[in-house]
Amino acid sequence: MKNLTKLSELFLNVITDFAEQDTAARTFGTGVKLYHSEIHMLQEIKANPELHISALARLLEITRGAAAQTIDRLVKKEMLTKQRSSENQTQVLMELTDQGEIACQNHEQLHQQHQARIVSLLENSSAAEQQFLAEFLHRFKKSFK
Template structure:
């Protein structure tokens, strides 16, 4: 017997997709907003581990450049740097160039946190790769387009 995919079925599927996507976003947000130790004895928040990663990936940046790179204010960057110093994740160094400037360097503890943060990202990549491994080119293109449109809509709302 031939069954037709009706508008009602499509509406139900779209509603289910919306529910699943929102549940996934909430679950991810809850996980991501928790403080984590990243293999150290010190809890780090999302903004802190991403600043550490920025400092690691961009050596010799001063506080204003770090703020620009992360898209945050200089004040927010300064506060995060102070917290990371107190947590012994970074140290400030004066770099002698034409004019001296203060740059941040990771401590061994900061290096450990960055390494474990990178490992966490690699775990996400592995999970996603395993889920998508049997997808064809059209399915991947659809998913990429959907996610880009969703991201754009979120930014505009």
């Protein structure tokens, strides 16, 4: 039981360390600090350029007000432009600026680096070890729902 407690503490410490590192504001090569919610909103806008604010809020599971505030911050940081839809004047469409594109590219590279690190740590493990880890992580994730 003592080993399981130590293992649990280690796992939670790793999660905490990663979360602190992942949520820290970063410039992503632009010289402008972007927070976790901001870079992920930019990523969604890049992936779904046709979305208006309400649809973006639904996709990110945040309120329309929170989406609008984040978009306004990104416009002030010159990561995005926004304009009224020519088809529906009540809808505001967003487009990444060159700086927004750079931030997204560097954010994607960061995710690729994380993935490469994980793959390198797992590549010498057995299929049984990988299966155990996958099942454990699925059960752990499911326990939050």
